[in-house]
Amino acid sequence: DGGITQSPKYLFRKEGQNVTLSCEQNLNHDAMYWYRQDPGQGLRLIYYSQIVNDFQKGDIAEGYSVSREKKESFPLTVTSAQKNPTAFYLCASRSPGLAGFMEQFFGPGTRLTVL
Amino acid sequence: QKEVEQDPGPLSVPEGAIVSLNCTYSNSAFQYFMWYRQYSRKGPELLMYTYSSGNKEDGRFTAQVDKSSKYISLFIRDSQPSDSATYLCAMSGTNAGKSTFGDGTTLTVKP
Numbered sequence: 156d157g158g159i160t161q162s163p164k165y166l167f168r169k170e171g172q173n174v175t176l177s178c179e180q181n182l183n184h185d186a187m188y189w190y191r192q193d194p195g196q197g198l199r200l201i202y203y204s205q206i207v208n209d210f211q212k213g214d215i216a217e218g219y220s221v222s223r224e225k226k227e228s229f230p231l232t233v234t235s236a237q238k239n240p241t242a243f244y245l246c247a248s249r250s251p252g253l254a255g256f257m258e259q260f261f262g263p264g265t266r267l268t269v270l
Numbered sequence: 271q272k273e274v275e276q277d278p279g280p281l282s283v284p285e286g287a288i289v290s291l292n293c294t295y296s297n298s299a300f301q302y303f304m305w306y307r308q309y310s311r312k313g314p315e316l317l318m319y320t321y322s323s324g325n326k327e328d329g330r331f332t333a334q335v336d337k338s339s340k341y342i343s344l345f346i347r348d349s350q351p352s353d354s355a356t357y358l359c360a361m362s363g364t365n366a367g368k369s370t371f372g373d374g375t376t377l378t379v380k381p
Contacts, residue, residue: 159313190371197276197358197371198314213368245313256302256321259369261313 158182159262161246166267168233168240176231176265178246187229188247188259191215198245204229233267241269273297276359276372285381289346293359293372296340300361303335304369305344308356317357318344349379 159180168174180187186205190198200213204223218237223229229248233240246262276293283289291305302321306314320326323337332345342361346353359372 195278195373197274197373198360199371200368203368243311247313256319258316258319261315263313264311266311 159246159248159260161244161262161265163265164263166265168267168269170269171235173232173234174267176233176244176246176267178229178231178262179227180229180246180248180260180262181227182248182250182260183226184248184250184260185226186249187223188249189213189219189221189229189231190245190247192243192245192264201231201244240267242267271296273370274359274361274372277375278373279375280378281375282378282380283349285349285351285379287349287379289349289353289377289379291344291346291357291359291375291377293342293361294340295342295361295370297361297370298340299363300370302362302369303333303342304360304362305331305333306358306360306371308358308374310355314358346377349377351379351381354378 162177188203189201202221204210220232244265247259249257249259274295304319305317307317308314318333320333320335323335326333330347334343356374356376358374360369362369
């Protein structure tokens with residue numbers, strides 16, 4: 156089955172620790188995205204990558220870092236510099252085209268709680 | 271001010287009711303208008319999208335876009351308990367590379 160997997164589903168972290176969230180896709184998509192969702196709010200873009208070895212900051216990149224060494228993988232590190240990291244994190248991918256709509260597929264999410 | 275504003279809800283309706291979900295936006299560059307459904311503790315899934323203005327129908331769901339008023343709607347006819355979820359509107363420009371999301375409206379359909 157093609158899709159996006161995120162692990163772990165639930166993650167607990169102590170203040171001051173860095174933590175890495177995993178995102179893997181086997182859809183052969185070039186573009187991948189990380190969003191943050193807080194209760195009662197929509198999705199806010201953290202980082203996105205249109206191609207391997209390249210990524211751009213989204214609207215709320217401070218305190219986060221990413222890498223894109225492989226097409227299938229786009230891990231997100233939540234650093235100790237992120238002031239309020241408790242949230243639901245969603246990874247997505249899409250196959251970009253020169254024109255026209257390309258559906259964005261989402262993973263099941265990781266719920267991060269800072270203790 | 272947010273680029274995309276969504277009616278906050280929550281909404282609670284009886285089974286069989288017609289539901290109207292709405293968003294307004296301020297960015298004239300938006301060309302693609304999407305509706306996502308998100309069940310509790312799950313990732314969103316695309317319900318429908320519309321390019322530019324007009325209506326689009328898919329079964330019990332109808333999406334409307336009025337670019338002159340910068341207003342989009344999703345109508346659900348004959349609502350079912352399985353429609354209970356959070357509905358997110360989203361919009362993007364012609365490249366469709368990045369989407370801007372509304373805050374979502376939580377819908378409960380009671381049997």
